[in-house]
Amino acid sequence: MILPTQATVSPGRRRRLARLAEQTRANPPADLAAAIRNDLGVNLSARYGGLSLPHPFGKASGQLSTTILQVEADAAAGIAFVVLKTVIAEDESGHRAMEAWTVRETRMKVEKRRSAGGREGWTVTWKGRGWHGSLAEYREFFERSLAVARGRDVPVIPSVKYHLPQGGEPFREEEYRHTTQTLLDVWNRAGCGGPMLLEKDFSPTLAGDDRAKQRDSILRWLFEVPHLIQAAAPGRTRVGMKLMNALFDDRFQVEMVRAALPAHPAFLVVFNRLFDPEWKVAFGGYDLSDRNLRVLDALLALPDASLPPLCATGNICSGRMMVEYALRGAESGQVHTFFQVPLSEYTATGGSRTARALHTLMLHPDEGLVMWLWHLNEHNLLPERSGEIRFLDLVTEE
């Protein structure tokens, strides 16, 4: 389904939304989703890797989840989940086959970007890669992050870049084992219980790397990697594969997803940023969401389409974009760029950046999630159930 340019919603509903937006604008509460449910009858509950969430918006792995202060502020603002910056896997002796991904960050630049289709969006230009520190440092970061987020019941998820071999080279299984077990040890000691959720990052810089030039190599990684992580700690992890956008066409992107399925990843994150091989930078904006939505459409059109749960990423700068992804199966979304746009883009006038961004994603009068769920309801595409409209009904038909 392609959403129209503007949501058409009854004036009464618009007024109720404006009232709640106004009441919460100066200091958006951490439980904004609960206020939306009570006042507006819209249930934003979502899911990530099998976990229930109060709303679909989480923090994507990256530069905004590298410090305890960031995690603490996000939890206080009511983020749905936080994926920590990607750590580079190590073996017991500290050796890292993907060492080249540990470079220190440069300054990030938030820029407008016009897509091939002519729409202006936002992108963050940055020439960094993974977590620059060691696994030991990350372990401490993970432990402290779990501790600060637990009081608010906000899931914290580690992200890892494990070894990806070139050609027929073997996988360095010792790095898989040591890294997974190190993180699991933190998870268990924190008393989290149950299997540990974990994202495996296939990043855009990887897409531009020599090792990703061979289609066969990429397909081999996608098939083998979930097995290797699962084998490192049988039955104790739930692995989400965050897939890159490879430098090949949409058809190959579909093939990549299909290659990942036989290993039964717990969920997929679809899809990380595009890579510009000429400028050697990753980018986002509408080129990214157009591509991601197109590929998801192609996947859904397959006769045997049976996908694991999906979490979307890519240009989620509005509730409307979250709806576009949900209509293609995403139960939640992870956001990076929208937390970095100028403050004037937000509907809230107070609170942390995260709180202001969440307020905008949910309550924007034209682009917000509530407005678009109401639009679908008023066009008979999202029926009310037990007196409320539910975000997850976009994804799951019961």
Ligand SMILES: Cc1cc2nc3c(=O)[nH]c(=O)nc-3n(C[C@H](O)[C@H](O)[C@H](O)COP(=O)(O)O)c2cc1C
């Ligand atoms: C500066 C920057 C650093 C990032 N670092 C990582 C990373 O370490 N691991 C990862 O999985 N994704 C990383 N990403 C990708 C984001 O998590 C996100 O999936 C992507 O930017 C698309 O979302 P967006 O359009 O909201 O930015 C990074 C993105 C940016 C902009």
